[in-house]
Amino acid sequence: MTDDRKPMIECRGVHKHYGDYHALRGIDLTIRAGEFFSLLGPSGCGKTTLLRTIAGFEDISEGAILIDEKRMDEVPANKRPTNMVFQSYAIFPHLTVAQNVAFGLRRDPRGKAEKSALVDETLALVGLRGFGNRAAHALSGGQRQRVALARALILKPKVLLLDEPLSALDRKMREQMQVELIKLQRQVGITFVLVTHDQEEALVMSDRIAVMFEGEIAQLDGPEALYARPANRRVADFIGVMNFLPARIVAEQGGGATVEVPGLGMVDLPARQISRANPDDGGPTIGFRPETMTLLGAGATHSQPRETNATIDEVVYYGDMTYYDLRLDGAAAMDGKARPVRISMRNVFGRDVQEVGTRTRLAWSPGSLVLFR
Amino acid sequence: MAKGGLDAQARQGYALIAPPFLYAALVLAAPLLTILAYSFLTDGYLEVVREFTWANYVQVWTDPIVRTVMLRSLMVSALVTLVTVALAFPVAYYVSFLVRPQKKATWLFLITIPFWTSYLIRVFLWKVILGYNGVVNSSLTGLGIIDEPLTFILYNVNSIVITLAHAYAPFAILPIFVALEKIDRSLLEAGRDLGESRAMTFWRVTLPLAMPGVLAAVLIVFIPTIGDYVTPELIGGGKIPMIANLIQVQMLALDNRPLGSALAVTTMAIVAVVSIVFLLINRRFLKVRS
Numbered sequence: 001m002t003d004d005r006k007p008m009i010e011c012r013g014v015h016k017h018y019g020d021y022h023a024l025r026g027i028d029l030t031i032r033a034g035e036f037f038s039l040l041g042p043s044g045c046g047k048t049t050l051l052r053t054i055a056g057f058e059d060i061s062e063g064a065i066l067i068d069e070k071r072m073d074e075v076p077a078n079k080r081p082t083n084m085v086f087q088s089y090a091i092f093p094h095l096t097v098a099q100n101v102a103f104g105l106r107r108d109p110r111g112k113a114e115k116s117a118l119v120d121e122t123l124a125l126v127g128l129r130g131f132g133n134r135a136a137h138a139l140s141g142g143q144r145q146r147v148a149l150a151r152a153l154i155l156k157p158k159v160l161l162l163d164e165p166l167s168a169l170d171r172k173m174r175e176q177m178q179v180e181l182i183k184l185q186r187q188v189g190i191t192f193v194l195v196t197h198d199q200e201e202a203l204v205m206s207d208r209i210a211v212m213f214e215g216e217i218a219q220l221d222g223p224e225a226l227y228a229r230p231a232n233r234r235v236a237d238f239i240g241v242m243n244f245l246p247a248r249i250v251a252e253q254g255g256g257a258t259v260e261v262p263g264l265g266m267v268d269l270p271a272r273q274i275s276r277a278n279p280d281d282g283g284p285t286i287g288f289r290p291e292t293m294t295l296l297g298a299g300a301t302h303s304q305p306r307e308t309n310a311t312i313d314e315v316v317y318y319g320d321m322t323y324y325d326l327r328l329d330g331a332a333a334m335d336g337k338a339r340p341v342r343i344s345m346r347n348v349f350g351r352d353v354q355e356v357g358t359r360t361r362l363a364w365s366p367g368s369l370v371l372f373r
Numbered sequence: 374m375a376k377g378g379l380d381a382q383a384r385q386g387y388a389l390i391a392p393p394f395l396y397a398a399l400v401l402a403a404p405l406l407t408i409l410a411y412s413f414l415t416d417g418y419l420e421v422v423r424e425f426t427w428a429n430y431v432q433v434w435t436d437p438i439v440r441t442v443m444l445r446s447l448m449v450s451a452l453v454t455l456v457t458v459a460l461a462f463p464v465a466y467y468v469s470f471l472v473r474p475q476k477k478a479t480w481l482f483l484i485t486i487p488f489w490t491s492y493l494i495r496v497f498l499w500k501v502i503l504g505y506n507g508v509v510n511s512s513l514t515g516l517g518i519i520d521e522p523l524t525f526i527l528y529n530v531n532s533i534v535i536t537l538a539h540a541y542a543p544f545a546i547l548p549i550f551v552a553l554e555k556i557d558r559s560l561l562e563a564g565r566d567l568g569e570s571r572a573m574t575f576w577r578v579t580l581p582l583a584m585p586g587v588l589a590a591v592l593i594v595f596i597p598t599i600g601d602y603v604t605p606e607l608i609g610g611g612k613i614p615m616i617a618n619l620i621q622v623q624m625l626a627l628d629n630r631p632l633g634s635a636l637a638v639t640t641m642a643i644v645a646v647v648s649i650v651f652l653l654i655n656r657r658f659l660k661v662r663s
């Protein structure tokens with residue numbers, strides 16, 4: 001869907017060594033013009049490092065980075081068509097808000113009045129109209145973040161790099177800023193590269209997401225594909241909640257497979273539901289998301305192809321949702337290990353929360369399963 | 374109730390500061406007040422007459438010798454301050470930005486080494502180094518670079534400036550170092566990111582943020598050097614007195630305490646004015662900071 005746009009950032013076999021620590025291990029990726037791209041991964045996986053090599057703050061040990069189809073090997077940070085929103089915002093404490101925003105305009109040939117109008121316009125764009133004369137330290141976290149954004153956007157960079165820009169904000173503010181950032185990105189049409197370790201944030205905001213572990217990209221996909229078809233157990237575990245059950249492969253035909261899963265029985269899976277990317281995960285495993293199965297009330301009917309009996313071990317009530325930990329009948333049959341699975345149900349009107357210890361039925365479809373092998 | 378608690382706390386606070394406060398009052402305020410009182414009394418050769426007069430101040434502000442010495446003192450300490458701070462900045466910058474964090478403590482330790490010997494001995498050493506037959510001159514003549522020993526390096530203002538600049542270097546390096554250490558390194562990256570070269574980032578970000586440290590260094594060097602007594606006496610050979618030497622002469626040699634006191638008070642007032650100007654400048658730099 002985005003493939004017709006021209007590439008804005010290309011990383012080709014990028015390696016980065018810090019002394020004997022191998023921080024980036026062969027990063028290959030293409031980010032297209034106008035895309036909202038996220039780098040997602042746990043702490044220490046190299047997201048910031050990758051962003052900083054794109055910005056030009058770190059030299060790469062091997063490989064090449066191209067921005068707008070030009071090699072960046074010899075281009076210093078101040079000459080790259082990128083601007084960064086730092087995690088700490090890096091607002092200049094000795095300057096006012098307006099001076100901060102105008103910092104990068106020094107060599108702009110436009111006149112003073114024109115520049116000041118541009119500053120006002122950019123401040124308005126990020127919702128800080130009238131804040132120009134404020135001292136930088138007299139700002140809240142969210143306001144600082146907007147100043148950092150305005151300061152970068154005013155230069156109309158080809159790429160805006162954002163290093164966990166929302167992590168310092170409280171939850172409400174963060175959700176609000178997420179929406180504002182998406183709107184802003186659509187408005188200005190600049191390529192955004194966002195670093196985050198918050199999977200929800202990445203899913204909400206991005207066109208595409210690269211999931212990184214230990215200096216490598218584990219999967220690069222759109223949010224839906226990433227959520228529904230994680231490439232391996234690790235990605236599945238990192239993004240949202242996924243239940244895992246051991247599987248035995250009974251037969252294989254044309255890329256698809258028939259597997260036996262304790263508790264779920266025999267299932268036929270087509271090739272697109274099979275991820276083969278992680279060989280060292282310890283045997284074939286079936287994964288499914290908590291919301292893909294439905295807990296049935298007594299006597300309830302359903303239109304799903306399959307039904308399984310289970311016992312409720314635990315109930316966690318969240319207001320809008322209820323999480324159930326279940327023991328599937330026959331789940332321990334394979335090797336005697338109990339394998340609780342977690343199911344989430346939306347508390348819609350008329351649906352009762354079930355109690356611990358209840359024998360219950362679970363409706364599901366093989367279409368929601370993923371096989372990791 | 375809360376008030377009672379506060380009172381107890383306040384009483385405890387006063388009890389805690391009482392000893393140093395009394396000490397300070399005794400050794401600082403009392404002599405200062407004595408000097409201030411003396412400066413308004415009449416000199417009656419070898420004794421002080423308890424009669425109020427402005428005469429000492431009139432003499433201080435009109436005497437051409439006092440003016441010359443006062444201007445020289447100001448000039449020398451301004452020069453010393455300039456040289457010291459200008460040389461201290463690169464050192465502080467190097468230690469803060471280029472030395473690896475684990476090694477910074479060692480560097481600071483090395484910078485304080487000059488303090489291990491007494492001030493007097495260091496001044497004498499400079500005399501040995503800069504003297505007519507001193508280290509500099511004998512090396513240079515020995516190497517055949519010069520025929521005659523250089524005379525402009527001892528017993529003049531240059532040698533006083535060199536000696537004082539060396540003596541006060543650590544006092545200038547440390548506050549500048551602290552100011553540089555406090556600068557968030559991501560600000561410098563932000564400067565580069567917004568299109569400025571390293572040099573312009575230094576000029577637009579590092580220097581303004583280091584300014585409070587620089588101004589502190591200026592004050593720390595300027596205030597004591599203007600009243601320095603030993604260096605002009607030894608290095609200057611007594612031929613180029615500064616204001617402290619003049620005060621000493623009046624107080625002890627000529628036994629004119631009222632005039633000496635008036636000189637001292639006047640010097641203090643001038644230093645205070647200069648310091649306040651600098652503090653006001655510093656306020657401007659601090660104004661928009663957190």
Ligand SMILES: Nc1ncnc2c1ncn2[C@@H]1O[C@H](COP(=O)(O)OP(=O)(O)OP(=O)(O)O)[C@@H](O)[C@H]1O
Pocket residue numbers: 018019021023041042043044045046047048049050197
């Ligand atoms: N200057 C450096 N010298 C040595 N090692 C470094 C340096 N910078 C980063 N590293 C190491 O490289 C790895 C990746 O660091 P990076 O900052 O990219 O992580 P990250 O994915 O951004 O993590 P976080 O989410 O915690 O910010 C870490 O293990 C870190 O210790």
Ligand SMILES: [Mg+2]
Pocket residue numbers: 047048049
């Ligand atoms: Mg990081």
